[in-house]
Amino acid sequence: xxxxxxxxxxxxxxxxEGPEIDRxxxxxxxxxxxxxxxxxxxxMAADQKxxxxxxxxxVADGTTAxxxxxxxxxxxxxxxxxxxMTRGHFHQLRDRGEFYHCLEGxxxxxxxxxxxxxxxxxxxxxxxxxxxxxxxxxxxxTGNSMLVxxxxxxxxxxxxxxxISEKGFSGILVEQNGEPVLASK
Amino acid sequence: xxxxxxxxxxxxxxxxEGPEIDRxxxxxxxxxxxxxxxxxxxxMAADQKxxxxxxxxxVADGTTAxxxxxxxxxxxxxxxxxxxMTRGHFHQLRDRGEFYHCLEGxxxxxxxxxxxxxxxxxxxxxxxxxxxxxxxxxxxxTGNSMLVxxxxxxxxxxxxxxxISEKGFSGILVEQNGEPVLASK
Numbered sequence: 001x002x003x004x005x006x007x008x009x010x011x012x013x014x015x016x017e018g019p020e021i022d023r024x025x026x027x028x029x030x031x032x033x034x035x036x037x038x039x040x041x042x043x044m045a046a047d048q049k050x051x052x053x054x055x056x057x058x059v060a061d062g063t064t065a066x067x068x069x070x071x072x073x074x075x076x077x078x079x080x081x082x083x084x085m086t087r088g089h090f091h092q093l094r095d096r097g098e099f100y101h102c103l104e105g106x107x108x109x110x111x112x113x114x115x116x117x118x119x120x121x122x123x124x125x126x127x128x129x130x131x132x133x134x135x136x137x138x139x140x141x142t143g144n145s146m147l148v149x150x151x152x153x154x155x156x157x158x159x160x161x162x163x164i165s166e167k168g169f170s171g172i173l174v175e176q177n178g179e180p181v182l183a184s185k
Numbered sequence: 186x187x188x189x190x191x192x193x194x195x196x197x198x199x200x201x202e203g204p205e206i207d208r209x210x211x212x213x214x215x216x217x218x219x220x221x222x223x224x225x226x227x228x229m230a231a232d233q234k235x236x237x238x239x240x241x242x243x244v245a246d247g248t249t250a251x252x253x254x255x256x257x258x259x260x261x262x263x264x265x266x267x268x269x270m271t272r273g274h275f276h277q278l279r280d281r282g283e284f285y286h287c288l289e290g291x292x293x294x295x296x297x298x299x300x301x302x303x304x305x306x307x308x309x310x311x312x313x314x315x316x317x318x319x320x321x322x323x324x325x326x327t328g329n330s331m332l333v334x335x336x337x338x339x340x341x342x343x344x345x346x347x348x349i350s351e352k353g354f355s356g357i358l359v360e361q362n363g364e365p366v367l368a369s370k
Contacts, residue, residue: 004307004365066282120188120189122190130252132244
């Protein structure tokens with residue numbers, strides 16, 4: 001009777017392969033509003049890669065009740081004392097949650113609620129993180145190798161980068177005496 | 186300033202560990218309505234394990250816009266020629282999607298739409314499967330070792346086991362000449 005098909009996508013180790021995979025790279029030049037130390041930033045190459053993202057979007061963006069999947073690869077590095085990190089966002093539909101699962105490396109999930117209270121969770125291979133709704137989230141690489149994590153989120157969540165671009169997070173993750181510390185901005 | 190916390194849950198290899206993990210086991214005795222060959226079933230031990238599930242529910246069941254995570258471990262075995270499999274369900278909110286990711290072993294994701302058209306996708310380590318809304322889903326272990334896969338789904342999806350319990354899937358996955366075949370029920 002009915003058919004037996006191959007899977008559309010392979011997620012093996014830290015790679016995502018398939019005909020429908022969406023890939024994007026963010027460089028320091030794309031993230032000039034993100035890092036605090038503008039002098040340190042100006043002294044670095046604008047084409048320095050900060051992170052790559054590979055995504056599988058099985059349904060159209062904005063679809064109710066569907067899910068998206070992605071893998072993020074953050075390079076090791078710092079701008080001044082601040083670790084390389086993702087842009088960070090609230091979901092456009094504020095109540096949407098998300099899961100992160102660390103695959104490789106060492107880092108920190110930085111979370112900020114709508115009252116601008118910032119906290120962080122340690123990321124290391126196997127750490128599983130639930131990001132509740134109404135919570136902005138970004139990730140920083142605090143190690144010397146790539147930080148790699150997978151993410152699952154609702155296909156109607158959307159991204160609000162604007163409010164982070166304008167006001168940032170209330171806390172920034174910097175290196176002090178060789179350790180990551182969440183410091184007031 | 187704010188705190189740096191450990192992750193609540195660890196998902197390393199095929200194990201899920203943490204204080205909030207929910208665990209359940211299903212035996213042949215729990216699944217008497219599921220397998221087609223009732224004579225073969227009657228000759229087997231009712232306490233034979235068919236699958237274990239470990240779940241992380243970070244929000245209450247039914248919460249809008251949240252997500253759940255689980256790992257399913259299906260034992261190798263057959264009832265007559267039909268492979269050991271999960272009960273299978275539609276989501277109670279029919280349009281909710283789900284992701285499966287195979288971690289270990291060999292199996293098949295069996296999908297049936299609301300017109301009772303059944304199809305299957307091969308599962309093997311790394312295979313990533315998007316289960317669209319309005320689609321009943323179950324998984325079968327076609328190998329000689331445990332089939333292990335992770336799943337992510339919306340916390341308001343719910344499970345409708347009843348319609349599967351009453352009418353089953355239109356196709357069953359049986360072994361013919363040593364190969365899995367999707368056969369009419």
